[in-house]
Structures are given as C-alpha cells and as structure tokens.
Amino acid sequence: MSSITERVDALFAKWDNPDSPGCVLAVIRNGEFVHKRGYGMADLERRVPITPDSVFDIGSTGKQFTATVIAILANQGQISLDDSIRKHLPEMLSYADQISIRHLIHHTSGLRDYLTLMDVQGMNDVNFYPEDSLYDLVARQKGLNYKPGREFLYSNTGYFLLGRIAQRVTGKHITQLIKEHILDPLGMVNTTFNKDHRPIIKDRALSYDAGDKEGTFDNAIALCGGYGDGAIITNIHDLLLWDHNFYDNKLNNAQPDLIDQLHTTGKLNNGKSISYAFGLILDKYQGQRIVSHGGSWAGYRTEMMRFPDHRFTVVCISNLGSINPTRLSQQVADIYLEDKIKHLSAKKLILSGTDMAHFTGIYQGKYLTVEIVIKDKEGGLFLITGTREYCLRQIEKKKFQTEEGLDTLTFSGGNNEFLRFTEDGMQSEKYKRIRAVRLEEPHLTTYHGGYVCRELELRYKIIIQDGGLQIKRNAYDTPGLTTILTEDTILCDFGELRFKFKDGNVKGFSLNADRVINLKFHKIQ
Numbered sequence: 050m051s052s053i054t055e056r057v058d059a060l061f062a063k064w065d066n067p068d069s070p071g072c073v074l075a076v077i078r079n080g081e082f083v084h085k086r087g088y089g090m091a092d093l094e095r096r097v098p099i100t101p102d103s104v105f106d107i108g109s110t111g112k113q114f115t116a117t118v119i120a121i122l123a124n125q126g127q128i129s130l131d132d133s134i135r136k137h138l139p140e141m142l143s144y145a146d147q148i149s150i151r152h153l154i155h156h157t158s159g160l161r162d163y164l165t166l167m168d169v170q171g172m173n174d175v176n177f178y179p180e181d182s183l184y185d186l187v188a189r190q191k192g193l194n195y196k197p198g199r200e201f202l203y204s205n206t207g208y209f210l211l212g213r214i215a216q217r218v219t220g221k222h223i224t225q226l227i228k229e230h231i232l233d234p235l236g237m238v239n240t241t242f243n244k245d246h247r248p249i250i251k252d253r254a255l256s257y258d259a260g261d262k263e264g265t266f267d268n269a270i271a272l273c274g275g276y277g278d279g280a281i282i283t284n285i286h287d288l289l290l291w292d293h294n295f296y297d298n299k300l301n302n303a304q305p306d307l308i309d310q311l312h313t314t315g316k317l318n319n320g321k322s323i324s325y326a327f328g329l330i331l332d333k334y335q336g337q338r339i340v341s342h343g344g345s346w347a348g349y350r351t352e353m354m355r356f357p358d359h360r361f362t363v364v365c366i367s368n369l370g371s372i373n374p375t376r377l378s379q380q381v382a383d384i385y386l387e388d389k390i391k392h393l394s395a396k397k398l399i400l401s402g403t404d405m406a407h408f409t410g411i412y413q414g415k416y417l418t419v420e421i422v423i424k425d426k427e428g429g430l431f432l433i434t435g436t437r438e439y440c441l442r443q444i445e446k447k448k449f450q451t452e453e454g455l456d457t458l459t460f461s462g463g464n465n466e467f468l469r470f471t472e473d474g475m476q477s478e479k480y481k482r483i484r485a486v487r488l489e490e491p492h493l494t495t496y497h498g499g500y501v502c503r504e505l506e507l508r509y510k511i512i513i514q515d516g517g518l519q520i521k522r523n524a525y526d527t528p529g530l531t532t533i534l535t536e537d538t539i540l541c542d543f544g545e546l547r548f549k550f551k552d553g554n555v556k557g558f559s560l561n562a563d564r565v566i567n568l569k570f571h572k573i574q
Contacts, residue, residue, distance in 0.1 A: 064089040070256075071089015071090060072372060075363070077289055078361050091253075105284070107346075108346035109351075114281060116311065117328070119214075120327055133145065147197045150214065152198060153207035156204055157200065158197050162205050170507050180275060184209075194564070198317055201317070231300060237287040256268075288353060312326050312331060350366070359389065376452050414479070416567070430443075439452065485535075500558065500573065501573055502571075556572055557569065
C-alpha cells in the first residue's frame with residue numbers, strides 16, 4: 050500500500066519534471082508542516098526548480114490581507130464599515146453615496162470590475178498602468194451592475210477601492226499598511242509586492258501559460274498597477290505564519306475578536322447571508338467546514354484551504370495557468386483527512402457521448418450566455434462562460450457540479466431546454482437553450498459601423514470580413530471573431546453584445562462581459 054507522501058506526490062507527477070512549470074505544496078497540521086515540496090520548474094529558461102522557498106504572486110488570495118487592514122482600521126476608530134465610500138472618495142459619482150465599505154468587503158457593491166473594464170477597452174495587462182489611471186477608470190463609471198446590497202458579484206474594484214480608502218485615511222499606501230499591521234508583527238520576511246517589472250525578487254517563480262502545441266509553454270506576464278485586490282508575492286513559509294495567526298492572533302495588539310470579525314460573512318438587502326467574509330470564503334467540503342480563497346494572476350494560480358475543526362490547511366500555488374490548485378487541494382485533503390471526510394455520494398456516472406449530448410448547447414440568460422460542450426480529449430462535459438471553462442461532474446440525473454463543487458447546474462424541461470445555476474445557496478434566473486442563427490452578408494450590413502461608449506471614452510468598430518462580423522476595439526487591436534446567436538445577441542471573445550433596434554436599424558448595444566453588466570454603446574451616425 051502506498052504511503053501518504055507517495056499518494057500526494059502522484060497527484061503532481063505530470064508536472065514534476067525539468068521541462069514543465071508546476072506547483073509548490075504545503076500541508077499544515079497544528080501549526081507545522083507535515084508536507085512541503087516543489088514540483089516542476091520555477092524558471093524553464095534557466096532550469097531552476099520550484100522549492101519550498103520559491104515565491105509566487107498569489108493573486109486574489111491576497112485580498113484577506115487588505116480586509117484585515119480594513120478591520121484593524123475600523124477597530125481603531127479610523128473608519129466605520131458603514132461609512133459611505135464617497136466620504137473618503139468624493140470623486141466617485143453620486144451613486145457611491147449608497148455604497149458602504151462593508152459592501153466593498155463582501156462584493157455586494159454592484160461596482161463594475163475594473164479588470165473586466167480594462168479587457169473591454171483592449172488594455173493589455175502586459176502593459177503597466179499607474180494606479181491613478183485605474184482609479185480614474187473606476188471613478189468615471191456612470192452606472193452599477195445592480196443596486197448596492199441586492200446581489201453578490203465578485204468584483205476586484207471593491208478591494209482596489211479599499212486600498213485607496215485606507216490610504217486616504219492614514220496617508221500611507223496599502224502595501225505599507227499591510228507591512229506594518231501584518232507582515233512585520235508576524236515575521237513574514239519573504240513577502241513583498243508585485244510593483245512592476247523592475248525589482249529583483251529573490252527566489253521568484255516565473256509564470257507560464259500552456260503553448261499552442263502540447264508540452265510547450267509561453268511566458269505569462271501581467272503588470273497592472275492595482276493594489277488591494279492582489280499583487281502580493283509570498284511563499285509557503287510566510288503563509289504558515291499567516292495560517293497560525295488564525296488560531297493565535299498577534300495582530301492589533303492581539304485584539305481578542307479580530308479573527309471572529311474576519312470570519313463574519315456578508316448579508317444582502319433581503320437578509321440572506323452569503324459565504325464571503327473578509328477576503329475569506331466560508332463553505333463546506335465533503336461535510337467539513339472550510340475557510341478558503343483562491344487566486345489567479347497571469348499564469349499564477351493559488352489555493353489556501355483551511356479546515357479549522359482539524360487545524361489542517363493545504364496551500365497549493367502553481368506557476369502554470371492550466372493547473373487547478375483548488376481541485377488539487379481538495380484531493381490532498383481527501384488523502385490526509387480520509388478518516389474524517391464524509392465522502393458524499395456524488396455519483397461518478399460515466400455518461401456516454403450520446404447521453405452527454407442531451408445537455409449540450411447554448412443557454413441564454415437575462416444578461417449572459419453560457420455554453421455546455423463535450424471535450425473529447427478530457428472526456429466529459431464542460432461549462433464555458435466567457436473565457437472560463439469548468440469541468441462538470443454529474444451528481445443527479447439532471448444536476449451537475451463544477452469540479453471544485455462550488456456551483457451547481459440544474460437542467461429542466463423535457464429536452465433539458467432550461468438551466469439554472471446555484472451558487473452560495475442562491476439560484477440564478479432561468480437560462481434557456483437557443484439555437485444560433487446564420488445571417489447572410491446582406492443582413493450583416495445592419496451591424497456594420499462605429500459605436501461609442503461615453504463612460505469609457507471608447508470606440509468599437511464592427512466590420513464585415515470573411516462572411517461574418519468582427520470587432521475592433523482600438524487602433525492596435527486585431528479584429529476579433531464573433532458568433533451570432535440571435536439577431537440581437539452576438540458573442541465575442543471578451544463578452545456579449547445585446548443590440549437595440551429602432552425601425553429596423555441598429556441604434557446601439559449593451560455590453561455584458563463577465564463582471565460588467567449593461568455597459569451602453571451608441572451607434573455613430
């Protein structure tokens with residue numbers, strides 16, 4: 050029988066070679082490492098392996114550090130969590146009067162995600178954008194995705210603004226505040242910040258994406274300039290210290306209730322609780338309580354998953370964008386906690402291609418359209434939303450979960466023509482299966498022309514090329530292909546366009562893209 054270490058190593062075997070990026074894994078029990086190891090390479094060009102000392106950009110996993118600083122400032126009386134954000138950021142438009150700091154913490158503000166707005170504009174994240182220019186992008190938005198407090202929708206803008214608010218209140222940058230309030234008290238000497246491309250950072254693992262050919266890799270570089278929502282570089286040694294602080298707090302003069310506050314989840318206007326706390330997600334995995342948060346930036350992927358009832362934590366950080374550290378962390382927990390984990394009867398049904406085909410198709414909701422496809426190579430059903438893909442597993446006859454078990458999809462109707470999502474116990478509106486139409490070239494001229502979005506000071510150009518429509522976002526943009534779903538809905542690689550007509554002529558469209566809803570464009574006459 051294989052040892053625990055051998056079983057864990059087997060999970061990472063495909064990346065554990067000198068020709069592949071990989072992961073670092075830490076398994077923590079009772080405040081100490083019981084397993085720590087690197088798999089694969091930190092730098093393919095220089096043949097540097099990943100080790101437990103390697104440092105990575107942990108992406109959104111760093112939001113918990115910003116949230117902790119905000120909690121400390123609130124406890125010191127420098128801010129109130131119920132302050133309107135406009136009290137501290139008066140440049141924001143009047144709708145911000147209704148948005149509180151608490152809304153930002155729990156992703157219930159309705160603010161559009163600034164990273165999605167950058168993508169919509171064709172702003173390449175390989176370039177560096179100063180913080181002030183990103184703040185200006187947010188501040189000139191004239192609308193919200195929804196009324197503050199009505200819904201939960203993850204938005205990096207909220208944590209970016211938390212960093213700005215902390216700076217306005219204290220006169221210190223959020224990176225300095227994280228250092229003073231967290232890193233220095235805990236002795237996290239290996240942690241720094243992803244400022245730009247210039248600093249030399251010891252033991253840094255570079256990041257990669259999968260190349261066009263199997264077994265090849267491309268450098269993945271992203272220099273954004275935003276802080277508060279990420280941009281923290283660290284390693285498993287420092288994350289061990291951070292993990293230990295959740296059981297024995299040393300921050301803010303060992304404030305007795307700080308940790309409880311960080312685990313306080315948000316509430317919607319209707320009184321319903323959500324699972325998002327202070328940069329932490331409170332959930333269950335296989336019947337066990339977990340506190341976790343993932344991260345994604347460039348080719349870096351992170352998961353830090355804590356099982357508080359067992360004082361057990363898994364940290365998995367990768368430098369390859371195609372690796373799924375959340376699923377790997379769950380599999381590691383399955384091995385170490387197999388005597389405690391309740392393996393729920395998620396039916397691992399082996400569906401034939403014919404059976405899977407009953408669920409495939411394009412499903413359209415109020416704002417967004419998703420696609421269910423079969424991938425022969427992976428051998429299963431996949432959910433595609435924008436640029437994201439999720440492997441699905443069947444748990445009931447017409448019910449599926451994403452591989453990480455975070456979202457549930459339920460089909461209904463005689464031919465599975467309807468679909469609903471359930472996330473965090475909340476059910477989405479109904480999506481309906483549609484059949485894409487084919488429009489001939491004479492009809493395409495209706496869409497041809499220029500469109501302007503005044504909020505972003507942005508112009509799109511829709512052109513007819515190769516018998517279809519293509520979109521160009523700026524002078525340097527390569528025209529992108531589109532998929533025409535219906536006469537009023539067109540998909541592109543960064544979102545979907547819902548067109549408005551008057552007297553048979555296109556007047557404009559609303560752009561819905563991931564975490565941005567109803568961004569209006571008007572056709573230029």
